[in-house]
Amino acid sequence: MRLRVTLLTAVAVTLMASAQADARKKPVPVAAPAPQVALPASPNGVTVRYYYERRQYPAIWFGARGGDEAIGQLLSILRRAPIDGMSNGPQVAASVEAAVARAKTSNDPMQVKAAELALSAAWADYAQSLYRPSTNVLYGDPALARVAPHPDRTLALAEAAPSLAQHLLSVSGVNPIYSKLREIAVTEAAANGGRASDKVTLNLERSRILPGSGKYIFVNTAEQRLHMMENGQEVSSMKVVVGNKEKDGLPTPIIASTMYYAIANPYWHVPPHLIRRFATNIAKGPDAYFKTFGYEVISDFSGNPTIIAPSTIDWKGVAAGTVRVNMRQKPNGANSMGKMKFPFPNREGIYLHDTPKKEYFALANRAKSNGCIRVEDYRRLANWVFGRDVAAVGSTPEQHLSLPRGIPVYVTYLTMVPDATGMASFEDRYGWDRPGVMAGGMDITVGAPLATVGGAQ
Known part of the structure; x- marks a missing residue:
């Protein structure tokens, strides 16, 4: 009896195992995949769709913060986008407009999602084109370098904006100067088969480095003027002397950097090309020359260099370029730095500084320096920069x-600048408005001569 029960149990277990195996062999119904929204024809299409999928398709454009005003604003921006560097802007505008029309007429949620993606991809493409890196700018502060924004950041800012239409205007505006120049470019393009003039196009490119807000110094070397800016508005300005390209081949380059300190009672570190120029006169009487003008020969430009007797130097060799020396001028009434200099990092050693040659500020053409920027009123600039009156304490150098x-300090070259009456124009003394000049405004020869101007005056 016990054996029979055992056999029956074994059979039952075998039958159950067989039934389970058969069940596993039967196909399990698989749910049909959810339809995926089609990708817009954009290099950022995949990234934009993933942004929406992660957030369950937020209504950025078809929501309360967007709507027809924002969509219309984007279409207008795209139609003029070739001026901003997005050559296919009008084609993208037509495609986006068609997607929006399908969404509004079909009442199909998938079409609405497709239009959302098309709108956002177009906006991400435009932002990357508009804020692409600027060419031929010397970035002394990498934090100021323009970087094409990632679509995630572009869309997150758009999604968070209280008014999407106002957000689009703010981002596309760049800065007040750029906006006004673009208006002229759009007008020119409309009258000239879609092409703006080289002058306006180059000025547009050179103006893109300026921010739209914040406190910063803006030096326009074409205007030969320094502007103190706060939140996009000028609070003060002054004349400056800038680099002389015509005579010395030393134009002041385009720079974006940050100033962290000033130097009262500065030394003037004489540029090598000027040392060679002075050398012939120095050779006639080195000790007397150095005593008269307050110069010193130094071993290096460290904080504590060795002072070298000028009579021990082969000045004829210096004039011929076979001997190299380091010279500085001590703080005094004739010092080319004046009473204060305002350094900001850049590879060419360009900075702002005072000057004893005040007569230059009465000239119409103030392109008289070796690359650096001489300011008309260093005390007023220092007062604004520091927020208080500052000056040297005693006669201690440096x-x-x-x-x-x-x-932040932005040095650029704009021969066109909006003013109260419309648009002011300045002489193109550097020749950077002519066709064929690199878009950032610097000749390809700039850099080699300036590389030696560590103490350009």
Whole structure:
């Protein structure tokens, strides 16, 4: 009996195992995949769709913060986008407009999602084109370098904007100067088969480095003027002397950097090309020459160099270029740095500084320096930069005065600038408005001569 029960149990277990195996062999119904929204014809299409999928398709354009006003604003921006560097802007506008029309007429949720993607991809493409890296700018502060924004950041800002239409205007505006120049470019293009003039196009490119807000210094070398800016508005300005390209081949380059300190009672480190120029006169009486003008020969430009007797130098060799020396001028009434200089990092050693040659500020053509920027009123500039009156304490050379916070400095070349009456124009003394000049405004020869101008005056 016990054996029979055992056999029956074994049979039952075998039958159950067989039934389970048969069940596993039967196909399990698989749910049909959810239809995926078609990708827009954009290099950022995949990234944009993934952004929407992660957020369950937020209504950026078809929601309360967007709507017809924002969509219409984007279409207008895209139609003029070739001026901003997005050559296929009008074609993208037509495609986006068709997607929006399908979404509105079909009442199909998938078409609405497709239109959302098309709108957002077009906006991401435009932002990357508009904020692409600027060409031929010397970035002394990498944090100021323009970087094409990632679509995720572009869309996150758009999604968070209280008014999407206003957000589009703000981002596409770049800065007040750029906006006004673009209006002229659009008008020119409409009258000239879609092409703006080289002058306006190049000025547009050179103006893109300026921010639209914040506190910063803006030096326009074409205007030969320094502007103190706060939140996009000029609060003060002054004349400046800039690099002489015509005589010395030393134009002031385009720079974006940050100033962190000023130096009261500065030394002037004489540029090598000027040392060679002075050398013939120095050779006639080195000791007397150095005593008269307050120069010193130094071993290096460290904080504590060795002072070398000028009579021990082969000045004829210096004039011939076979001997190289380092010279500086001590703080005094004739010092080319004046009473204060305002350094900001850049590879060409360009900075702002005072000058004893005040007569230059009465000239119409103030392109008289070796690349650096001489300011008309260093005390007023220092007062604005520091937020208080500052000056040297005593006669000690090289007194470093730290700023409360860094001040961005933008040096560019604009021969067209909006003013109260419309648009002011300035002479193209550097020749950077002519066809064929690199878009950032610097000749390809600039850099080699300036590389030696560590103390350009």
